[in-house]
Amino acid sequence: MLKAEALRKDYNGHMALKGLDLEIKPGEIYCLLGANGSGKSTTINLFLDFIKPTSGRALVGGLDAKQHPIETKRLLAYIPEIVMLYRNLTAVENLRYFSGLAGHSEYSDADLLAFLERAGLPGHAPHKRVGGYSKGMRQKVGIAIAVAKQVKALLLDEPTSGLDPKASNEFSELLVQLSRDGVAILMATHDLFRAKECGTRVGIMKHGVLVGDLATQDIGHADLEALYLKHMHD
Amino acid sequence: MIWHVARKELTEITRDGRFLWSAFIIIVLLLTSLGVAASRYGEDRALREAATREVRSQWLNQGVKGPHSAAHYGVYAFKPSTPLALFDPGLNDYTGTVTMLEAHKENQASYKPAQDATSLQRFGDLSGAMILQLLIPLLIILLCFGMISGEREEGTLRQLLSVGAKRSDLVWGKAVGVAVTLGLVLVPSVLVGAVLSGLIVGESDPHDMIDFPAKVAVLAGGYLAYLAIFVVVSLTVSIMAKSSRTALTILLGFWILNGLLLPRAAADVSRQLYPTPSALELSQAIRVGRDRGPHPHEPNHPNHIAFREKLLATYKVERIEDLPYGFFGLALEADETHGFKVFDRHVGELNRRYAMQNRFQQAIGVLSPFIAVRSLSSALAGTDVDFANQFAAAGEAYRRNLVKVTNDDLKRNTVGWTTFDAEWRYKAGDDVWKRVPAFDFDAPPLGDILARNWLPIAVLAAWLFGGVVALLSVSRRMKIDV
Numbered sequence: 001m002l003k004a005e006a007l008r009k010d011y012n013g014h015m016a017l018k019g020l021d022l023e024i025k026p027g028e029i030y031c032l033l034g035a036n037g038s039g040k041s042t043t044i045n046l047f048l049d050f051i052k053p054t055s056g057r058a059l060v061g062g063l064d065a066k067q068h069p070i071e072t073k074r075l076l077a078y079i080p081e082i083v084m085l086y087r088n089l090t091a092v093e094n095l096r097y098f099s100g101l102a103g104h105s106e107y108s109d110a111d112l113l114a115f116l117e118r119a120g121l122p123g124h125a126p127h128k129r130v131g132g133y134s135k136g137m138r139q140k141v142g143i144a145i146a147v148a149k150q151v152k153a154l155l156l157d158e159p160t161s162g163l164d165p166k167a168s169n170e171f172s173e174l175l176v177q178l179s180r181d182g183v184a185i186l187m188a189t190h191d192l193f194r195a196k197e198c199g200t201r202v203g204i205m206k207h208g209v210l211v212g213d214l215a216t217q218d219i220g221h222a223d224l225e226a227l228y229l230k231h232m233h234d
Numbered sequence: 235m236i237w238h239v240a241r242k243e244l245t246e247i248t249r250d251g252r253f254l255w256s257a258f259i260i261i262v263l264l265l266t267s268l269g270v271a272a273s274r275y276g277e278d279r280a281l282r283e284a285a286t287r288e289v290r291s292q293w294l295n296q297g298v299k300g301p302h303s304a305a306h307y308g309v310y311a312f313k314p315s316t317p318l319a320l321f322d323p324g325l326n327d328y329t330g331t332v333t334m335l336e337a338h339k340e341n342q343a344s345y346k347p348a349q350d351a352t353s354l355q356r357f358g359d360l361s362g363a364m365i366l367q368l369l370i371p372l373l374i375i376l377l378c379f380g381m382i383s384g385e386r387e388e389g390t391l392r393q394l395l396s397v398g399a400k401r402s403d404l405v406w407g408k409a410v411g412v413a414v415t416l417g418l419v420l421v422p423s424v425l426v427g428a429v430l431s432g433l434i435v436g437e438s439d440p441h442d443m444i445d446f447p448a449k450v451a452v453l454a455g456g457y458l459a460y461l462a463i464f465v466v467v468s469l470t471v472s473i474m475a476k477s478s479r480t481a482l483t484i485l486l487g488f489w490i491l492n493g494l495l496l497p498r499a500a501a502d503v504s505r506q507l508y509p510t511p512s513a514l515e516l517s518q519a520i521r522v523g524r525d526r527g528p529h530p531h532e533p534n535h536p537n538h539i540a541f542r543e544k545l546l547a548t549y550k551v552e553r554i555e556d557l558p559y560g561f562f563g564l565a566l567e568a569d570e571t572h573g574f575k576v577f578d579r580h581v582g583e584l585n586r587r588y589a590m591q592n593r594f595q596q597a598i599g600v601l602s603p604f605i606a607v608r609s610l611s612s613a614l615a616g617t618d619v620d621f622a623n624q625f626a627a628a629g630e631a632y633r634r635n636l637v638k639v640t641n642d643d644l645k646r647n648t649v650g651w652t653t654f655d656a657e658w659r660y661k662a663g664d665d666v667w668k669r670v671p672a673f674d675f676d677a678p679p680l681g682d683i684l685a686r687n688w689l690p691i692a693v694l695a696a697w698l699f700g701g702v703v704a705l706l707s708v709s710r711r712m713k714i715d716v
Contacts, residue, residue, distance in 0.1 A: 048396055050714050073398030084389035088249045089242070100238040101399040149397065 001026050001075075001153045001184035002047060007056035009042050009208075016042045018208040019056065024201075026152065029175060029185040031195035031216075033228055034205035040188035042208075044155045047186070048078055061152055074103065076153040077146030081161055083138040087131030091116055091141050094130060099148045107148065119144035120170055136167035143174050154178060156187040160194055172198040192228060196221045204231050235400070239407020240414055247377060247415050256373055260365065261423040265430065267360050268321065272431035275320035282312045283439070290672050294664065301640035301662040302566060308336030309636070311629045311673045313343065316442045316616045317435055318449060322363035324617025333626065335633040335673075337640070338524075338569070340577040342513075343626060362427065363611050366457050367604055368493045370420070371464045374412065375485045378468030380478040381408045382712065387478060392714055405469060405709040412465050445680040449614045452680065456614075459694045460607040466701035473708045477716070493604045500598035500605060504591035510584055523576035530565035533653055541568060560648030562656035567641045574634065581630075585623050592619045596689050603697045606690035613687045616677040620686050628675040639669045 002024040009017040017039045024030045032040045045051045046058040049065040049072065058065045060072035085094045095112050099105070107115075116126045119140040130138065139159055146154055154175075160168040168191070176198050179185055189195055195202050196216050202224065204212035211231050219227070247253050289310050296304060313331040330343030382405070385391040394404060468485055475481035511519065528541035542554060545564065554561035599605035612618040643666045648656040684691070 050392070050395070070398050070400065073396065076396075078393070078396035080389065080392065082389070084393045086242070086246060086390065088246050093242075093245065097238070097242045098393070098397050101235065101394060101403075102397040105238065145397065155396075 003059040005057045008054045010054040024184045026182040029199045031199035031202045032188045038205040039208040077151040079142040079156045079159045081158045083142030085130045091126045098145045102149045115144040115148045153184045235403040236407040240411035243411025257419045268427035271320040272434035298661045301643045305337035305640040313625045316677045318615035322611045322615035324612030326617045329622035333629045374464040379482040382472040383478040441676045448680045453614045456610045463697045466705045470705045492602045496602040500595040504594040508587045508590040510587045527569045527572035530569045555650045559645040563645030606693040609690040613683045
């Protein structure tokens with residue numbers, strides 16, 4: 001569903017990404033680990049067509065993100081470190097706005113409430129303005145936006161950093177549910193524990209190169225940490 | 235999709251207390267200024283109509299008297315005023331609205347409130363036009379400056395584009411959202427203000443209502459274009475600026491340049507380029523010129539004597555009593571004819587300079603849509619320089635006919651009279667007074683106004699077109715992150 005083919009990104013002589021090859025199939029949760037500046041966010045921005053690749057291709061559902069920016073975005077959703085919403089609008093209004101822009105203007109209020117409920121937003125919250133929401137609640141609205149869009153792929157950029165362990169756990173469970181529905185998930189994260197818990201595969205990036213790529217079931221938590229630190233020290 | 239964005243903007247704007255307060259203040263100002271102006275207009279019109287009737291009746295019923303005394307007594311002409319003048323008083327405070335028409339003199343219009351005011355008067359009364367020309371653009375700037383830059387800073391722009399929203403849909407949706415918001419504020423208050431003014435003013439003379447609906451339509455179109463320019467310029471700057479603060483600074487700079495600095499500079503520079511004499515210099519120049527005339531009232535003045543000798547020689551007679559026309563009438567006629575030339579030269583030059591100043595200011599309007607919309611608006615309201623000059627020209631034409639009628643009467647009916655007798659003993663009656671028609675001068679029809687104001691219309695159209703093109707082009711290259 002998500003596929004990077006020899007993907008390179010060059011910022012004025014600085015190689016942010018040095019030829020990445022990666023494929024994430026429906027139902028997979030791929031966790032990208034790595035220090036800040038290792039190329040994780042660059043990879044996600046290339047799939048979103050927010051930046052143009054120097055060479056190679058970022059494919060979403062077989063379509064090149066650069067050639068088909070609108071069509072590929074129909075297939076995916078993006079959840080950043082903090083989901084940014086309109087503080088003067090309620091969760092329902094935010095969801096209606098983003099869904100409408102994504103081409104789903106058909107949802108009734110009941111549909112929108114159901115999406116928010118499925119994303120785990122507490123029952124009293126949807127009609128309150130999001131200005132007063134906690135980060136965890138914002139991330140849940142972000143999931144609801146993805147669910148309402150009926151996406152095939154999800155791109156997450158450190159979505160759980162700063163969440164308390166309970167909120168982080170709830171968030172991971174939502175990701176697992178989505179992957180069971182066949183969504184391909186790419187998540188950049190610093191949270192090794194969360195990666196081992198909910199990820200199906202883990203990749204370690206360093207200086208724009210994917211230096212490790214393994215299935216989480218093949219490795220224990222302690223081993224993953226050791227492997228990660230070993231790569232970082234090299 | 236554009237409507238979807240527009241609806242969300244509308245919801246957000248109307249939930250913002252700052253917007254609600256500023257809209258409320260503007261509505262109150264608009265209604266107050268229209269109401270006050272309407273009652274002032276109604277009073278002025280009643281005075282003007284009463285005075286016009288009074289002046290005419292005094293002229294017709296002045297009884298038996300010397301025709302030249304009647305010409306000295308003169309009449310007053312009142313500049314007509316359409317009800318649109320209550321919305322845009324334009325230059326009326328500077329040009330004056332009443333002219334005394336009398337023998338020997340071409341008077342400038344008087345009753346200029348600006349004469350009694352300080353230079354602060356240049357900022358003008360808070361008219362409906364001023365609110366639309368300066369305050370609403372400020373409201374637009376405050377609504378629009380952060381529309382894109384703010385979403386970029388908040389990170390919502392990234393979120394919006396990640397769901398597949400098209401950049402152009404976002405931008406035009408925002409433009410439509412602002413337009414609908416302003417429409418919700420302005421359309422009802424302008425309608426209420428118009429109905430209110432209509433009720434206060436009451437029914438107008440048909441002479442003041444020439445092409446009235448069409449003028450209102452063009453006026454509305456002009457202001458729509460002007461306000462739309464501010465929407466597209468503000469959004470363009472909001473897209474291009476590095477931050478919302480920069481955008482606000484740039485836009486406020488544009489607002490000050492457009493509405494305060496350029497108009498002021500244009501006025502000052504135009505006066506430097508095309509200086510006009512002071513009232514004193516003008517009257518001195520005219521006195522010097524007129525002094526070369528035949529001095530009909532002074533039989534011993536060398537010019538008078540020379541004129542008389544030349545006339546006697548031309549008709550080959552010895553005494554003025556033997557001339558085929560009344561000598562006093564001929565002398566007055568020659569004096570007026572000489573005076574017309576003097577006035578044509580000096581007042582004509584003055585008006586030419588005013589017209590040049592006006593053209594120069596209109597040309598500066600290329601840089602300032604404010605100047606353009608102000609020209610168009612005051613022209614449609616009949617309160618611009620062109621119309622004031624037309625009024626002055628019509629008054630002068632009327633005056634020339636008046637002195638011609640009275641002098642012709644003297645020429646015909648004082649044949650064989652001495653100058654003293656013609657001046658002091660001869661009396662004319664109602665039949666002469668009736669030969670001078672009532673002063674009849676109307677505000678210009680729409681066609682004339684449009685023909686004179688193609689430049690401001692073109693400037694507004696060009697700014698709007700340029701603004702839309704700029705917005706289209708920058709929205710395609712919109713940056714996502716700060």
